[in-house]
Each structure stands twice: as C-alpha cells, then as structure tokens.
Amino acid sequence: MVEPTLLFVDPSRTFLPGLEEVLSRERHYRILAPSSTAEAVDQLEKTSPRAVILALPDDSEALDAATRIRTLRPALPIILLAPKKTKKSYTDVLRVRADELLTEPVHPADLLSALDRHSAKGTTSPIHVKVRELETLVQLAKNINRHLDIDQTLASIVDAAVRLTGAEEGSLMLVDPSSGELYMRASKNFDEEFVRTFRMKVEDSLAGEVIRGGAPILLSADSPKKIKSSFLVHSLIFVPLLLQEKTIGLLGVDNRATRTPLRESDLALMQALAEHAVIALENARLHETTQTQMSQLDTVIRQVEDGVIITDSEGGILVANQTVRSLFHLDDSPLVGRPMKEVFPNLELQYLFARREAENPHQRRAEITLDDERVFTAHLTPIEGVGFAIVLNDITHLKELDRLKSEFVATVSHDLRSPLTTILGYVDLIERAGPVSEQQKSFIRRIQNSVGSITTLISDLLDLGKIESGIDTQKEPVQLNGLARNALEGIRSGVENKRIHLAVSLDENIPPLNGNPVRLRQMIANLLDNAVKYTPEEGTIRFATRHEQDQALILVEDSGIGIPTSELPYVFNKFYRATNVQNTVGTGLGLSIVKSIAEIHGGRVWVDSKDVEGTKFTVVLPVPKE
Ligand code: ADP
Numbered sequence: 001m002v003e004p005t006l007l008f009v010d011p012s013r014t015f016l017p018g019l020e021e022v023l024s025r026e027r028h029y030r031i032l033a034p035s036s037t038a039e040a041v042d043q044l045e046k047t048s049p050r051a052v053i054l055a056l057p058d059d060s061e062a063l064d065a066a067t068r069i070r071t072l073r074p075a076l077p078i079i080l081l082a083p084k085k086t087k088k089s090y091t092d093v094l095r096v097r098a099d100e101l102l103t104e105p106v107h108p109a110d111l112l113s114a115l116d117r118h119s120a121k122g123t124t125s126p127i128h129v130k131v132r133e134l135e136t137l138v139q140l141a142k143n144i145n146r147h148l149d150i151d152q153t154l155a156s157i158v159d160a161a162v163r164l165t166g167a168e169e170g171s172l173m174l175v176d177p178s179s180g181e182l183y184m185r186a187s188k189n190f191d192e193e194f195v196r197t198f199r200m201k202v203e204d205s206l207a208g209e210v211i212r213g214g215a216p217i218l219l220s221a222d223s224p225k226k227i228k229s230s231f232l233v234h235s236l237i238f239v240p241l242l243l244q245e246k247t248i249g250l251l252g253v254d255n256r257a258t259r260t261p262l263r264e265s266d267l268a269l270m271q272a273l274a275e276h277a278v279i280a281l282e283n284a285r286l287h288e289t290t291q292t293q294m295s296q297l298d299t300v301i302r303q304v305e306d307g308v309i310i311t312d313s314e315g316g317i318l319v320a321n322q323t324v325r326s327l328f329h330l331d332d333s334p335l336v337g338r339p340m341k342e343v344f345p346n347l348e349l350q351y352l353f354a355r356r357e358a359e360n361p362h363q364r365r366a367e368i369t370l371d372d373e374r375v376f377t378a379h380l381t382p383i384e385g386v387g388f389a390i391v392l393n394d395i396t397h398l399k400e401l402d403r404l405k406s407e408f409v410a411t412v413s414h415d416l417r418s419p420l421t422t423i424l425g426y427v428d429l430i431e432r433a434g435p436v437s438e439q440q441k442s443f444i445r446r447i448q449n450s451v452g453s454i455t456t457l458i459s460d461l462l463d464l465g466k467i468e469s470g471i472d473t474q475k476e477p478v479q480l481n482g483l484a485r486n487a488l489e490g491i492r493s494g495v496e497n498k499r500i501h502l503a504v505s506l507d508e509n510i511p512p513l514n515g516n517p518v519r520l521r522q523m524i525a526n527l528l529d530n531a532v533k534y535t536p537e538e539g540t541i542r543f544a545t546r547h548e549q550d551q552a553l554i555l556v557e558d559s560g561i562g563i564p565t566s567e568l569p570y571v572f573n574k575f576y577r578a579t580n581v582q583n584t585v586g587t588g589l590g591l592s593i594v595k596s597i598a599e600i601h602g603g604r605v606w607v608d609s610k611d612v613e614g615t616k617f618t619v620v621l622p623v624p625k626e
Helices: 015-026 037-046 059-072 086-094 108-124 125-146 150-165 194-196 206-213 264-303 322-327 346-353 398-431 439-470 480-488 492-499 517-533 565-570 592-599
Strands: 005-009 031-033 051-054 080-083 098-101 169-175 181-187 218-220 235-243 246-255 305-313 318-319 365-369 375-382 387-394 476-478 501-503 511-517 540-548 551-558 604-609 615-624
Touching: 005 015, 005 037, 015 108, 015 592, 037 169, 051 059, 051 108, 059 080, 080 108, 080 181, 098 108, 125 235, 125 264, 150 169, 150 181, 150 246, 150 264, 181 206, 206 218, 206 235, 206 246, 218 264, 235 264, 246 264, 305 322, 322 387, 346 365, 346 375, 346 387, 375 398, 398 439, 439 592, 476 480, 476 517, 480 492, 480 517, 480 540, 480 551, 492 517, 511 517, 511 615, 517 540, 517 551, 517 592, 517 615, 565 604, 592 604, 592 615
Parallel strands: 005 031, 005 051, 051 080, 080 098, 501 540
Antiparallel strands: 169 181, 169 246, 218 235, 235 246, 305 318, 305 387, 365 375, 375 387, 476 511, 540 551, 551 615, 604 615
C-alpha cells in the first residue's frame, strides 16, 4: 500500500523536529517538509497530500500561504500551528477556512486526532470526493496543455482512473488500425510483460462490445455478467475513447481480487478521463503530423534544384538551401538569423531585396549574374506571417539560346535588307525607263507595297534586336513633349486623310527625363501609328502627357476597333495580332518594341480596351529626382 503524504510547512522548524517522528510512526505518514511557502505550493501542484500542516511564525505569511492552498485545493484539510492562542489567530482561522488551530505547546496526540478527524472527512465525504475528482481532472487538463509527452500523460490518466475509482488496475487500450486488434497503450498495476505482449481480438470480447457499440460498460458485483475477455474480473468499467464518432480504443478499470463494487458515479468520472485521453492522443497525433509535414517541407526546400532563400520581414535568414550555398560558395556554418546583406554580397540580389515591398510582381524579379557568368532569375515573393522568399532559377542556357537567336535574326535581317533595297530601286526605275501600261503600273505598286512591308518587318526586327541586346542604351536628358510633338507630326497626313479628330494635351511641367531620344520617339510614334491605323474615318484620338509625383505619363486613347478582352494579355507579344485586324497590314512587332523601350527606361506600359469601344495605352516613365 502506498503511504499517505502530509505536507508540513514549517520553514523555521519550530514544530517539525518534535512531531515528524510521531506522525510517521503512529500513522505511517510520509512527510514532505518544504523549506518555503513557494516550495510548498509547488509540491502541492505535483502531489496529493492528505492534509497540510502550516506552522509559520509570521501571521501574515501564514495567512497568505493558507489562502493560496485553499484556492488550489478547496477540499484539503489545513491545520494551523500557532505560537500562542491570540484573538487574532482565531479570526485568521475563520478567514482562511482552516480546519483546526493548535497552539504551543502542541501535544502530539492532539495533532494526531485532528489529522484523523479532518483527513478522514477529506477522503470520504461525498462533496470532498467530488472536489478531489475535479482537482485531478483540472490537473490532468493542465498537464495535457503543458507537455506533449503522450506516454506520461496517458499514464497519469490511467493512474487517476485507478486512484479515483479505488479499482485494483487500469488500462488504456487502443485499436491497432492495421490488425484491428486491441493493445495496451498505458496501464496501472499490470505486469509489464503482460502489457507488452497483450493483444486482443475485437470480435467476441467485452472490450469489443465497447469498441463496436461506442457505449460504456459497467459490471459490478451486484450485476454479474459472463465476461468473455482474456482475464477474469469481479467488477469492471470500460468507457470508449470516441474521436469524431469513431471508437479508437477504451479506458478501463477493474477489480480482480476484491469484490469492491464500481458505481455509476465512477462511470461518469471515467468518461471525463476518457475525453482527456482522446484530446491528449489527438494533440499528439496533430503534433506528430505537423512535425512530419515540416520535416518533409524542410527536405523538399533543402533538396530542390532551384536556389531558395527565406528571410524574416527584417531580412534575417530563416532558410538557405544547398543550391544557394553552393552558388554563393558558402560553407556549412549556420546562417539562421544572419542578415541577408551580409551573407549575400551580390548587388543585384540586394537591389531586389530593397524592392521587396513593390506591389508590381515584375519589380520583384531580377536577373542575377554570378562571378562565373551563370545567369539566374530571382523572384521575390512576400509570405504573410513569415517574411520573404527568393527563388533563384538557372537560365544560363536560355540566355545563350536567346543570344544565338537574336544574333541569327540580326544577321538574316541584315543580309535581307540589301537585296530588298536593290529590288525597290529597280522597281522605281521601271516607270522611268519607258512607258508602262496601267496594268503594269498596278503590278509595280503591288511589288512596292510588298517589299515595303518586308522592309518594315526587317527594320522592326533589327530595332528589337538592338533594344533587347542593350546596344543602344545610351541615355541623355530629353524633353518628352518635344519628342511627342515630333511624333505627332508624323501622323499628320494619316489623321487628315481619315478626317480623324485629334485632341492633344501636353503637360509643360514635366522635367527632363533620362532617356534615349530616338527610342522614346519611336515608342510614341508606334502607339500613335496604331491609333490612326485602328481608328475608322472621323474617329477621335486623344494624346496627352502628364507629370504625376515622380513619374511621367503618356496616354494614347482612340475610339477605334478596340481589342477583344480575351486577347489583351497577348498584344505585347512578338508577332501577335488580334483576331479583329485582318484587314490592316502590320507585323505584330510594334507593341513589343514599345514594351521593350518602356522597360529599358525603367518604365511600364499597359493597355485598357473594351471590345469595339476603342483602346487606351498608358506608358509610365520614371522622372529622375533633382
Ligand atoms: P501591328 O503591326 O499588328 O499593329 P502591334 O504590335 O503594333 O502590331 O500591335 C499588336 C496588335 O495589337 C495589333 O495587331 C492589334 O490587334 C492590337 N492593337 C494595337 N494597337 C491597337 C489600337 N490602337 N486599337 C486596336 N488594336 C490595337
């Protein structure tokens, strides 16, 4: 039998030395003697003593300690030992609801009988039993939240079941999902070997009834029932462990030797304990699943071939995978918490990180060239609640292909241009060389138009090649309005021929931009040419420039044929022509050139259009700060 425990709080050791021995000898108490009230409260949280003896010389400290003990354990008998009986001591006893006050000199027999009286009451009166049960349940709930050691939690649940029902032994059995058999996950007072080897088929056992039916079973000595289980018992309680309507196991207590009955009230208590067990098991399962998922994710991030850097919102590194480490020649030393700037001195990467708050995803992308000439695209994504992720993708081979393609296109275009110029020259000469019939004239016009189209295509291709390869990126201060007037001049005859109404509004406050004048003029001209080309006779074109904050805006709006909404995302692609322009000539390169020019100037272009209702192009260019 386990010895009952007494908590004897007497830090100054006034009473303890004289009484300790009597208490152990006469009543076999195991004495816990904390050296401070704080330690006493701590021990109270971990053990279940029969009673507390408080002997504190300082009245106020004693009161404080007694009040805390009362709050923690409302049913626990408290016996105060005071130096001498004063009126104040009596009031104190009442205030803290201590059960007894004994004063100096304390006679051992008085203390023993006080303890017998109160601790007996404490263990048997129904209200005290209930309070003790509740205390245990609260304590278990706290433990479930406090630590995740599932074995310890389940063991303490089974232990509580045995202790509170007064049963001989207890067990927590779970259904093994693979075999469908029951095994013992935790137990109290069972032989270790038996627990280890225990396996029970769910079919035709009493436990099986609980598992299948999901209802508890109470067998007491006065309602005998034949038990079909692997062990014979006099009384028993099995309660199911229910998780979302499914029985995952059971919690049981039983008496094999004694005929002490188990009651309905024990059943309710067992059900409460079973709920605790299910929560603990579910917590542990979720914890395990989360851990597994985290480690899988960790493995994926570490092993993917793309470089991955994850930082917190301040730029402190959280993860840098193996690829990133080898790209930047980093050793295996831990990087967590170190600033991004310090670990990755690459300037392009740092500029990218400086733009981390940019709304436009394009601005959170960068091309990064490493020392060994390899080229990567780096894409930065904000991750809510974490910080930022940068993914680096090797595009060296694509860059090389792109370079070869551009080189090929440039060579071919260049080689085609001279014979075409020759053809055009000779065609022009035919009419001068002698009389030609009307039919011949019409053939000549067709040749001139076709050769003209090819020439335009070729010069567009050559331009695009130059812009994309960055050959003519030389920039100087330019007046946007001057370029605009010049480009507007270029569409004058087209506007007059089609009797188009042209409305121009130029903002004279735009400061000079830093740009390439030839290319910027070409960009505006392409947009204006399109507006004229795709606007029917007597339509309207509005052209405007505007200065807004640190940006210059160019707006080209027309009342023309519009662009089908589903095709809007493609109009800036090379050679793309919308399905509604069959009757007009074009190469499909003009807008690609516009986009490239806007981008090499650090700007953007976008289009708004509603089918049939006209089109509006907007270009935004950065204005340099003073
Ligand atoms: P294209 O030589 O065909 O004009 P662009 O690259 O300049 O080539 O334009 C691509 C396509 O975008 C055009 O074919 C046309 O479908 C559409 N587009 C461009 N500008 C306009 C506009 N102002 N109105 C209607 N559609 C336009």
